[in-house]
Amino acid sequence: MDNCVDYEHDHSFWVHTMTTEWDLVCERVALKTLAKLILFTGFALGSFASGLISDRFGRKTAIWYSSITMVVFGVITSFIPWYPVFVFTWWVTGTMAIACYTAAFVWTMELATGKWKIILGMSMNYSWPFCRLIIAGLAYVLRDWHWHLRIISAMVAVGAVLLFWVPESPRWLIAKSRTDEAKKILFSAAKRNGKDIKEEDIVLKVQGVPKNMGIQ
Known part of the structure; x- marks a missing residue:
């Protein structure tokens, strides 16, 4: 937008968003795309590193440590007031998220056999659209991005606790x-x-x- 020097944010619906938090509008709008780009580099790293770590230390160990790291950095990210630091902590959170999923998928495939490999393998992929529905519900009820990350981190923490009752591959x-x-x-x-x-x-x-x- 030309001459974008005087603006204000409408908080009548959204209390706090990342856009309003760091004024990611006008000449700064590209920073949103940059943050997502950096996040996806974390996805690439997490997918690669997860295989090495789970092969070395075990599937369950890889899932647990990536879950705990995701919880810790997810909560830290929700409190970060600076955009560059936010991008870094968000990157760590994303890296651990895909690392956890990759190790969990391998672990599930190694536990299952026969038709259950197909059933469980496909069922795991439904976690993505299902969780997006949860996030949409959170966004409608809690219109503050800080609380979105905290509640999502709390759900991950529940999964980390449940790992104590499941076996290694x-x-x-x-x-x-x-x-x-x-x-x-x-x-x-x-x-x-x-x-x-x-x-x-x-x-x-x-x-x-x-x-x-x-x-x-």
Whole structure:
């Protein structure tokens, strides 16, 4: 806009937005696109790093640490009063978000077998549109972006707590030659599914690790 020197924000509906917080209008409007661009570089980094970390330390560990980091930086971001610092903390939050999802997807695929790989794999992708509906509801009820991030972070915190009751990926444990731990998890799963099997009857063999990572 030419000669955009005198303006004011309408707060009758939105109490606080990122646009009104840092005056991202007129010649500063490109800063919104810049923030999103930087955020997507975090998505790229998180997707790549998540695989390395989860392969090294475990799927569950990668999910938990990325979740906790996402919660911490999500809350920090909601209080940041400076745009450059906000972009950085938002970038960390986004990086951890995609890292968590990537590790969780692999973990789910390694826990499932047969038709459940398809069912669970596709179901996980519905989390994206479902969460966008939640955010739309938050935006209508709470018209302040600071509270949006805090509530979303609180929901992530709930997921991090629930991880204490879920097992590590048996396939990852077997690949790391931790077959005794994997056997306990598989035996527990068999009992929950009504399978009449003894733990000592479960035989796990690792073939060609780490070169082939074959699991029998």
